[in-house]
């Protein structure tokens with residue numbers, strides 16, 4: 001079964017596509033000859049990526065300056081997608097942020113801003129996509145990028161872990177609600193992968209000790225999420241919904 005070929009011609013929206021995992025998913029979709037819609041706040045980075053995606057084989061690339069913390073911005077992005085007359089097939093809720101800080105000292109504003117992106121943003125994008133699919137009498141696939149932090153906790157990042165646990169639960173609950181419409185909702189739970197979000201940590205003693213606790217004793221690479229991504233995105237995973245699957249070098253089953 002060639003899952004890459006099954007994505008050819010499909011229209012795939014990736015939020016947070018201006019770096020890291022989002023950039024990787026956009027490149028994968030382009031190599032599979034999908035039509036790629038890339039959204040994030042840093043438009044200059046999206047413009048540079050758009051050129052690369054065309055070279056990689058995407059038959060169509062749409063750049064959307066999009067802030068998932070803003071309902072207006074999301075509505076404007078969907079209005080642009082609607083205006084093209086071509087519906088989305090796959091929506092990847094990848095945009096996300098983390099912040100450090102012990103709970104006793106974390107400003108409330110930091111908690112609120114993280115939740116607005118990591119939880120409310122996922123909800124707003126998912127609902128808009130599903131409303132269009134349900135109205136058109138067709139299905140679609142939503143892939144939420146959660147985290148192993150959605151299953152286990154770690155010191156000093158309570159809002160982040162809480163937000164990812166919310167994404168895991170939202171994935172299962174929306175899968176239940178939308179299965180009748182043929183809309184599948186699944187989540188990838190990545191372990192630690194070197195991206196701009198985490199890069200500063202890996203050179204520290206804390207970071208090096210953390211890598212030793214991963215059973216495979218190394219960080220993951222963004223492309224190591226691609227197999228699961230294609231399974232969720234295509235008909236290869238046609239009976240999968242509400243699945244939240246870790247890809248983490250064994251980190252979640254590390255010894256207690």
Ligand SMILES: NC(=O)c1ccc[n+]([C@@H]2O[C@H](COP(=O)([O-])OP(=O)(O)OC[C@H]3O[C@@H](n4cnc5c(N)ncnc54)[C@H](OP(=O)(O)O)[C@@H]3O)[C@@H](O)[C@H]2O)c1
Nearest residue numbers: 016018019020021040041042067068095096192193195197
């Ligand atoms: N790297 C890891 O180890 C790891 C592990 C588990 C889960 N994850 C999850 O994977 C996803 C991607 O993270 P990453 O590691 O690739 O981090 P990253 O390189 O920092 O990328 C985060 C992306 O999210 C976008 N973003 C942030 N706030 C946004 C907003 N308000 N509106 C729209 N886009 C926004 C950023 O684009 P702009 O700044 O241009 O808007 C950027 O493209 C996140 O959900 C993260 O929680 C990562």
